[in-house]
Amino acid sequence: MKELEERIAKDAKVLPGDIVKVDGFLNHRVDCQLVASFADEFAKHFDASKIDIVVTAEASGIAIGALVAYKLGVPMVFAKKAKSGNLGDELYKANVHSYTYNKDVTLVLSKQWLNSSNHVLIIDDFLANGEAVRGLIELVRQSGATLEGIGIAIEKGFQHGGDKLREEGYDVYSLAIIDEINDLHVKFRD
């Protein structure tokens, strides 16, 4: 998505350690008009008529998930980050290792709000090694719902989490794929 790539080139801060900071328009201050337009791009790739719910993760997925779901005319449910493993039987649960914070978190989602009749579009802001997305996939798997696809704003292609998921057969569509960071400048995949 040209507009997102241009915005990243203009406003993202690239920090040592291949960190791409987009908190000016994506995950602290949110440019809601730009993010809502992501839905149009996802609708070009995925069959939007099949999708009946968007699944994302707190906190940085919520704004994107909500705006994309609104534009697709469906509800959104977000997995919460739980502190404890002892969470009762009424939740789907998936353990995820966060490399950003170097700790394990448990993603939880109430069984009440996702079931085998649903057709899911997973949405997230970033995909790097793919841990968070794999947690969401696991929640969807536990629910028995059909996974229609995975829509990502920014993929760090050089960490290969997205490519591995595609090799496994998942339909992962990222609006901007960064394949290289050199001298704090980003290079996008064609």
Added chain:
Amino acid sequence: MKELEERIAKDAKVLPGDIVKVDGFLNHRVDCQLVASFADEFAKHFDASKIDIVVTAEASGIAIGALVAYKLGVPMVFAKKAKSGNLGDELYKANVHSYTYNKDVTLVLSKQWLNSSNHVLIIDDFLANGEAVRGLIELVRQSGATLEGIGIAIEKGFQHGGDKLREEGYDVYSLAIIDEINDLHVKFRD
């Protein structure tokens, strides 16, 4: 807002301890169409032409904040919940006591994304004793921005946080005010 009151009456679960659980349409699974329509109600009460940013708090404010901001044509910034008090000088900070979780949290917001030129609409899902909203007001005060108003989805009127804020001169507008909970049934303010 009649539609929200009807939805609460139909789908909210009232639990002992005056807990109103709306995680089927507001803060776990989100009915994005309903929530986006909140913006039209807020635009009737507040002067939307003055507002240039929505400020809310993670996590349950983000979906509402993003959808209202999108419909008002402005960006949204959400305060994050920090674990530690030692957070550097580049953040606005406000300590908030959460009665729900019985602990103190620090709300933080990057100075980069809110300043004295901004005109702010604060948005949150719930207002009870008013602690969270007061934290957001404090962040706005530190930034020097002009606070144009405070828009709330559900106010627990019987906890009087909203009334105290109104007495202090804040323009607090809640789409549904629950004034009484009797036998696990809610009664709305006229």
